[in-house]
Amino acid sequence: MNFFKKQRKNSIILSSIEQEDQNNKTNKGMLKTSLQENIQHIKQQLGNSGDIVNREIKIGKEGIIEACIFYTDGLVDTTSIQDFIMESIMLDISPNQEQMISSQQNVLQLLKDRILAVGDIRDVTEFSSLFTSLLSGDVILLLDGYTQGFTIGMRGGKDRGVMESTTESVIRGPKEGFTENLRTNTALIRRKIKTPRLWLESKKIGELTKTDVAIMYIDGIVNDKVVKEVHKRLNRIDIDGILESGYIEELIQDETYSPFPTIYYSERPDVIAAALLEGKVVILVDGTPIVLVVPALFISFIQSAEDYYQRADISTLIRMLRFFSIFIALLGPSLYIAITTYHQEMLPTPLLIGLAAQREGVPFPAFIEAVMMEGAFEILREAGLRMPKAIGQAISIVGTLVIGTAAVEAGIVSAAMVIVVAITAISSFVLPAFTLSMSIRMLRFLMMGLAASFGIFGLIVGFIALVLHMCSLRSFGVPYMSPLGPFIREDIKDTIIRVPIWRMFSRPRLISQKNNKREQNSAPKPPRNKM
Incomplete structure (x- = not known):
């Protein structure tokens, strides 16, 4: 009996497959x-x-x-x-x-x-x-x-108009952002770069959705190997539907299990235009305002569009502040745990006495304190993002104040731990790229575990392993940490520091290998007017 049932089931499956093939x-x-x-x-x-x-x-x-x-x-x-x-x-x-x-x-x-x-x-x-x-x-x-x-071709219908970007706001600079319409997005880029060498190639990806995907680059500046690699990775995608550029990002990225993003994205046309002028390739997906940029370097996630609209000295100071904020967001709670647990001799005596007095009634070690406070803050931050805008910010701010004050008064955590967690959270908001901020938030808990287990030595080993991992990454064949590792002297002008515009006469060497010069002759410093 089981044999006949199995044969009948197989015949039904075969008939359905034949019907699908016929369709x-x-x-x-x-x-x-x-x-x-x-x-x-x-x-x-x-x-x-x-x-x-x-x-x-x-x-x-x-x-x-x-x-x-x-x-x-x-x-x-x-x-x-x-x-x-x-x-x-x-x-x-x-x-x-x-x-x-x-x-x-x-x-x-x-x-x-x-x-x-x-x-x-x-x-x-x-x-x-x-x-x-x-x-x-x-x-x-x-x-x-x-x-x-x-x-x-008479495509129309209603769609969202061009509005200001909600995730990459600037004080000085263009206010327009991409929309969900692919042709509107390509037009916004064409408005920035009016050269016939700006080429666009279209594909349809998704067996059922048939999503329009566009690849844009500047011929004569882009590395042809990168363009071929982008086409190769897009052509091998076999999936039933693409609903957002995040699908494409996850299917073509270099490293799946790395906490660091190897593809940059933005919803600002000026940022995408600047990436094209550097020799990068951008990928636009119909139905989303998020545009992907490859190859992506670690330094790209530290830079902001407003860095190039302010004076060079101001932009350099702000970038140094961002790098300092990265270290605070990554190592702030870990250093507090390591010093208060294993290395009390590193603290001044008055500060050590004050911390000891605060922790006198706290029943948990510093690591448990940090995990509890960081977990509570992550919950509040996620709740603030998902709740309606009218009450989301109020809930997150009031919840943080109430929970922090109540936890200190109840003797569950110390006041110093609340201060450390608050400074760490504020530092993570300084980063322009949300994807890098998410990576720092994940790695923070790993560093806290190393600090609780091995103290400062565990932090040093963890940080070295993190740097080695970042140096081993590549984004479409380009080293992830360039121009810092490998060190390229002429490209340092737009990393931690930003030199004046008239000194930035060459493109990144590892990205644009065909036409490296922005200007044929390096521009001299603008002369001063003499009275």
Whole structure:
């Protein structure tokens, strides 16, 4: 009995596979000569969906040839369909053109060259490309008696306008940010860089979503090997759907199990334009304002767009402050744990006595204190992000104050630990890149464990291992820690310090190997006006 059940189950599976293969063959089939057969097949494959609109019309005032227009409601500009398609082929045909149509001579070419008053017209002969174009927002025009139709680009519908970036705010600089519309995003980049060498290549990724993905780079500046590697990694993606650029990032990144991000992203057009001018490749995904940049260096996550809009001395000071904040965010609680647990002799006597008096009634060691406070703060921070904006900030601030004060008064933690955790949290907010901030937050707990186990020596070993790991990373063939490791002297001008613009006459050497010079001749220092 079990044998027959198993055989029946296998036959059902085989029949379902055969049915799926048959459907795939049907979808990839050629258009039929009969217009009604094409209409019925399209409706059947789309399940008679209510948002797929089809309008059967007749070409010419005399209605010589039957035709049908398909489009997806909400993805097209319906006014343009009426003005530039239906009116053109139904009313605006001259007697000479109607005579040529009635004689069935070059009807398709006549429609494309002289009747349809639209710019983006492409031929379609297969159902697979027809469905992709139809569900992407194009208009489909089919004629009776022809195995060829037209896809007409009239994408429209409602989308979010260009607004200020919410994750990368600046005081001085452009306020515009990317949107969820791919063409709007490419236009924002074109507005910044007006050169014909800015090339764009498009792909569709996702078996079901058919998501539009665009690759942009500047020919003559970009490293051709990086472009080939990007295409190679994108072409090997085999997945049913891409809903956000995070899918692409995780599928093409160099290191999966490294806490450090090897792909940079931004939603500011000026940041992406600057990356293109350095010779990098950007990847845009339809449906998200987040644009990916490769290759990504560690120093890129420390830099901010506003660094190049302020004076060089101010930008250098701010960058040094960011690097100092990284060390505080990573090692702040760990140093406190190591010193108070193993190395009390490193503290001044008055401070040591004060800390001992605070910890007199605390029942937990410093490591447990730090884990409790850091965990509570992470919960409050996540709650503040997920709650409505009107009350999210109030909840996070009030919750932190109430919990910290109550914990100190209850004798669960010491006041010094609350101060250390607060300074550490504030330092993590200084970093411009949220992904690097997340990495520091994860590594902080590892460092706390090493400090609790081995003291300062454990911190030193952990920090050395962390630096060695970062030096071993690569992003699309480029060393992650360059130009610091390997050390490149001419590229140090835009790392921890930023020299004046007139001294930044060369691009990063390991990124742009084809055209390294921003200027043919290094610009001298601007002369001073003499009275």
